[in-house]
Amino acid sequence: MSARRIYLDHAATTPTHPEVVKEMLPYFSDRFGNASSLHREGRESVAAVDLARERVAAAIGAAPNEIYFTSCGTESDNWAVQGIAEAYAEKGKHILSSAIEHPAVLQALKRLSERGFEITYLPVNDQGFVSVEDAVSAMRKDTVLITLMLANNEVGTVQPVKEIAAEAKARGILVHTDAVQAVGSIPVNVKELGVDSLSLSAHKFYGPKGVGALYLRNGVKIKGLLLGGEQERSLRGGTYNTPAIVGLGKAIERAVSTLEEKQNKLLALKEKFVQGLSAFPCAKVNGGSPALPGTVNVRFDGVKNADLLSALDMEGIAVSLGSACSSGSVEPSHVLLAMGLTKQQVASSVRFSFGEENTLADVQDTLAALESILRRLVKTQDLFAQSKQKNYNV
Numbered sequence: 591m592s593a594r595r596i597y598l599d600h601a602a603t604t605p606t607h608p609e610v611v612k613e614m615l616p617y618f619s620d621r622f623g624n625a626s627s628l629h630r631e632g633r634e635s636v637a638a639v640d641l642a643r644e645r646v647a648a649a650i651g652a653a654p655n656e657i658y659f660t661s662c663g664t665e666s667d668n669w670a671v672q673g674i675a676e677a678y679a680e681k682g683k684h685i686l687s688s689a690i691e692h693p694a695v696l697q698a699l700k701r702l703s704e705r706g707f708e709i710t711y712l713p714v715n716d717q718g719f720v721s722v723e724d725a726v727s728a729m730r731k732d733t734v735l736i737t738l739m740l741a742n743n744e745v746g747t748v749q750p751v752k753e754i755a756a757e758a759k760a761r762g763i764l765v766h767t768d769a770v771q772a773v774g775s776i777p778v779n780v781k782e783l784g785v786d787s788l789s790l791s792a793h794k795f796y797g798p799k800g801v802g803a804l805y806l807r808n809g810v811k812i813k814g815l816l817l818g819g820e821q822e823r824s825l826r827g828g829t830y831n832t833p834a835i836v837g838l839g840k841a842i843e844r845a846v847s848t849l850e851e852k853q854n855k856l857l858a859l860k861e862k863f864v865q866g867l868s869a870f871p872c873a874k875v876n877g878g879s880p881a882l883p884g885t886v887n888v889r890f891d892g893v894k895n896a897d898l899l900s901a902l903d904m905e906g907i908a909v910s911l912g913s914a915c916s917s918g919s920v921e922p923s924h925v926l927l928a929m930g931l932t933k934q935q936v937a938s939s940v941r942f943s944f945g946e947e948n949t950l951a952d953v954q955d956t957l958a959a960l961e962s963i964l965r966r967l968v969k970t971q972d973l974f975a976q977s978k979q980k981n982y983n984v
């Protein structure tokens with residue numbers, strides 16, 4: 591077994607880029623001041639937090655005073671969904687969402703339903719997309735909020751958030767989007783999307799773990815999350831995690847300035863990978879396009895995904911069963927079930943998510959590893975009838 595590892599789980603998390611780490615380091619030591627203090631040490635930190643806020647705002651087309659720092663994407667989603675719904679509860683108690691949201695949204699909605707809100711979950715088609723028509727016909731007079739993810743974390747599908755937000759706006763309904771998978775992978779602009787709030791998380795785009803942001807359009811009300819100090823307009827108290835916030839700012843600036851290059855590279859890698867998969871008749875891609883450039887979810891009929899994951903891991907290749915968040919549980923993916931896959935097909939599905947450090951050699955080696963593993967795992971040899979014509983020199 592070679593020591594070389596091929597990491598294909600960038601949708602779960604990415605390594606923190608060395609340039610990002612470098613920019614963070616002084617804020618653990620020399621520049622340790624509390625960003626709320628008035629002396630020089632404090633001013634140094636607040637300047638760093640301000641710069642990060644400007645970078646996040648610039649990256650998504652927002653104003654700096656529309657950016658709130660949080661501890662992660664989950665916190666941003668929890669806060670937006672619950673905080674906005676509760677701030678507008680007197681207007682109505684109906685919320686529209688989708689069947690394929692991240693648990694950070696689904697669990698927040700569950701909490702709201704326990705508090706008297708009514709939630710409609712829009713279905714998706716077999717390609718993994720919510721339809722604009724379905725969304726429009728589900729909008730009601732008492733609908734206060736629509737929460738719809740921009741890009742799905744399991745299959746990578748990019749949802750028609752812009753079209754749905756335009757319809758919502760015409761009806762006075764607020765729109766939140768979980769853009770945690772999208773930011774740093776595809777262009778994201780809050781004005782173009784027409785959303786009222788948006789979540790992002792640094793560790794999905796080569797920033798540190800444990801820091802995220804919430805965009806909240808000026809004028810939109812939200813209930814405070816952490817009660818205490820006056821940080822984040824007194825809506826989210828707590829001493830700033832300056833090193834992490836600095837890391838978020840650097841990471842998002844870097845991600846946006848290298849976006850096109852990264853997109854082209856990942857698209858090319860994914861295309862080669864999908865081409866190579868056609869040598870395996872048991873392999874079928876789950877989900878259609880538009881999709882994130884680096885994410886591809888594949889079903890290997892006749893194979894248990896957990897067996898495939900551990901066999902690949904032993905060959906030095908890291909993949910995921912779908913979402914990192916639910917991989918420890920035995921629950922089948924709610925996303926793939928919503929797309930109409932059977933439980934058995936869900937249990938045969940694996941997510942590959944490429945990142946900027948992956949190479950063509952990684953794709954070739956993964957296809958070669960898949961071939962030998964599938965030969966072992968798939969009982970019926972005829973599933974490989976066509977694989978003699980394979981060519982991995984992609």
Ligand SMILES: *Cc1c(COP(=O)(O)O)cnc(C)c1O
Pocket residue numbers: 601602661662663664665667692694739741742743768769770771791792793794800802
């Ligand atoms: C990763 C992810 C989250 C959660 O972000 P954390 O920073 O890990 O809490 C939320 N939504 C989506 C779509 C994600 O991919």
